Amino acid sequence: MLFVLTGSTPDALHHLPRRQMTFQFLDRACRRIGIDMVLTTPERLDSVRGICHGWSLDDTEQQEWKPRQCHLAGGVVWDAMYLADLKAHKVAYRRLVDKLPALGVVMFNPKFPAKDELNVLIQSVEVEMQAPISQSLLPQTHVNVDADDVVRLLKDTNGRVWFKPVYGSGGRNMLLISRVGNELYQVQGERFYRRHVAEQWTKRQLVRQLQKALEKRPYMLQHDVQLIQTPDGRKVDFRVTLVRGRFGNWRKTAMTARFGKSGHSLTNYHAGGSIQSLTVMNPEVRETLTSLNLTEADLGRIANAAIKAAEVISARYNTVGMLGIDVGISSDDGCAYVYDFNSRPGRDILTDREVDVTMNQVARFACYLLNTVESRVLH
Template sequence: MPQPTLGIMALYLNGKRLEEIDYFRKLTIQGKKLELNVIVFTPEDLHPTKKAIAALQYDPLNKKWTRSWKPIPNLIYDRCRYQKNYRFPLLRKFRASYPQLTYLNRPIAHKWNVYQSLYKDRSIRAYLPETIQYHKASDLSPFLQKYPLVYLKPSDGTGGRGILCIRRLGNQLFLIQGRDLSRRIIPPRKMRADQIAASFQSWGFKDHYLIQQGISLALPDGRVHDYRLLIQKNGKGDWEVTGCAGRIGPLRSVTSNLHGGGKAMSMLKLLQSRFNSAEKVTEISKSMEQLSHLVAVHLEKHYGRLCELALDIAVSPTGQVWLLEVNPKPAREVFARIKEIDTYESAIRRPLEYALYLNEKNHSE
């Protein structure tokens, strides 16, 4: 059997810049160890008439990227993240034009559609904060009355952009803080319920938004925190939790994202600092892992083949586990930040091992 090739499909940002080029370099190096060729391309690199792509390939010896025409590989690892421009329709067109290729992962829907799908599963429903779509100011009122803490978040946002936290101070007084669409921290301000919607519009938040029950994430020093769990397919085609890490946001931030200035911490250390019970920590860890398997199996049944998912998880002061978000195109740098090098390398290697599993499966059928 000839050495297989994995095509990593991405989208350009500005010009010919690729957001995850360092990750792709590491995939190439790991691929050589596994006897798997790795090339990188975008739908824009497709030849107009030939079934070929102007692919990038990394040479570990010379430490250089070169571009050359390559046949379209049968194995595709989709790392395309949503963009509001002409590039995303090109991705859809590529997938529609080449349905016979073996894709490691399928696109999944926006946060609202994912929430609705997960909510239908009774075993998952108990982990989900109450969430609705935001259409008008009156949609927010019942949540402000019902919960002391409410979040507004874009249905297709990433990295903590555009998230607002609304905390009840009194009967009609609320504290508003968050991040704008460029991740800049919005200073806390107090306002009445009837002023919130106007402020929301004035900050330029025009996209589709969700209203979500807030979970208390504040640590004793006031910083918010959550947990990032990575579950991936292994070389046998089975779901397996690769690792989980804590994330702690900077002061005055309502999000813990690393891109927004957050720091990473060992999951166990963070849980142990909050719960003075080894049994409780073990119980919470098992609950997180169980949730990740339930979510992965459910979403794969609903959307088709997937190879990895990251779950953003909150743990309440009582130890209840909540699912905040699901990310189908996860980063894995959080494990490098906490010096869990074996976990970090596994997180890079597993998509490659899964690609080899699918390749062998294709040739045996």
């Protein structure tokens, strides 16, 4: 049985049609491969008694959610919580994560390690593949940094660096920093603690602002990839949505081009960018590729870079089943660089068809966990 953990009850789903559609697609996929699916919330998963109070879709044309109670034993849990759900159900969620292993229940796609940890992992781990992972897959990254590190690095390289929180999404609380003179810095940030930054700061101002940010959360430094641009000057990168399947292997279920606003440093959809699906090759996609001086083979390079990174991650964290990996093509050297990882990739950038394919793959991975003896001792 697949238990789908979400922050929304069926009553709330009526006001969230796209999320409702996602779970309907998943239920249909589960039925096709013979798995029961139950929707539930953290408070309704009784990890002490090992009982789930949830809802299942009936098989009528109306597809209504009906209350259902069942035992957790022998099932798997898909953590489908959004970031807002995690905040709203913080206490119950933490209690659940702590208790499930004692019941022998596997939860896949739980809370992800910090981004600095993932960067270190990918830079250091050797995997047995035809094209081994190498450090060049990632932009140069520095972890455990303080404000003085930023100043020192910019003095040594005269390049541009991203000051990125190790936990974060949507381009929030990031700064793009470059040195433009003796103790003078150009700083950009579209969503830096709820304000837009496009200023020149002195060294003293920069250090003070970075120290304030570091008091709130840890940060890492990542060298800026000079992204390719559209003819009208908008930066472009690519979100590759990946899900593991029935044999535990990664499969691309969607590829989305993300276009930043003209003159902006972020490409994130929620930071005002725009998107285009590149999953299915058609005349519109070919026209976009031509305008970017890319080919279909370049899309393959982008997908391969994302899959290589995902394979390293799942080799260490083997209950990771879904990832949204951001890949940028450098206008300097043409290389594909992986520079961000999301274990809860936003499904609002996917087409309905891509959501359907993604949910089919989620059901297959649940089947893999249910049918694999080793899944009971996954760490």
